[in-house]
Amino acid sequence: MAGFFTLQEGARKKIILIVALFLLAAVIAIVTRRSGSSAANTEMALKCRACKHAETMTQEQFEEMSKRQNEMYIEQVARQNPQRAEKLRQLIKNPDRAMDPMSRREINVSLPSWGTRDWPLPCPKCGKNAFFNAIQCPDCGEIFFGEDEHGRPVRICPKCKYNLKSNK
Numbered sequence: 001m002a003g004f005f006t007l008q009e010g011a012r013k014k015i016i017l018i019v020a021l022f023l024l025a026a027v028i029a030i031v032t033r034r035s036g037s038s039a040a041n042t043e044m045a046l047k048c049r050a051c052k053h054a055e056t057m058t059q060e061q062f063e064e065m066s067k068r069q070n071e072m073y074i075e076q077v078a079r080q081n082p083q084r085a086e087k088l089r090q091l092i093k094n095p096d097r098a099m100d101p102m103s104r105r106e107i108n109v110s111l112p113s114w115g116t117r118d119w120p121l122p123c124p125k126c127g128k129n130a131f132f133n134a135i136q137c138p139d140c141g142e143i144f145f146g147e148d149e150h151g152r153p154v155r156i157c158p159k160c161k162y163n164l165k166s167n168k
């Protein structure tokens with residue numbers, strides 16, 4: 001019977017190498033999963049154009065908010081175009097398919113990117129559809145819009161004049 005210790009030197013090295021690679025793969029899997037969850041906790045800033053209420057939320061909370069919006073959006077679409085609504089439901093169920101160029105052509109629908117210019121979220125304070133993605137100043141914490149009313153980018157904090165462009 002050839003146990004581990006009676007194996008030829010070369011075979012033993014091979015086994016050690018395989019075990020080491022296994023461990024390395026496991027470590028990589030753990031590390032990437034950990035960094036994935038920390039990315040989900042990245043703070044996002046949002047601000048209401050109507051009442052100026054501003055807050056930060058985690059990526060996870062934002063996704064939760066978007067999910068609710070998507071459901072309402074699909075209900076609206078369903079009243080006019082049930083077929084399109086069904087495609088959108090499939091898209092939510094299987095978002096990976098939307099990444100694949102072939103099936104993307106086949107699905108041919110997309111969900112709004114909430115918080116952007118055309119797709120405001122409802123403000124948690126005043127309830128108006130005027131809650132947009134914003135920028136939080138890394139220096140003083142002020143939350144401000146990343147673009148002015150003409151759509152031009154704003155990269156200087158209106159409160160402390162911190163310049164996001166030159167400090168990046």
Ligand SMILES: [Zn+2]
Nearest residue numbers: 048051123126
């Ligand atoms: Zn508001």
Ligand SMILES: [Zn+2]
Nearest residue numbers: 137140157160
């Ligand atoms: Zn500032």
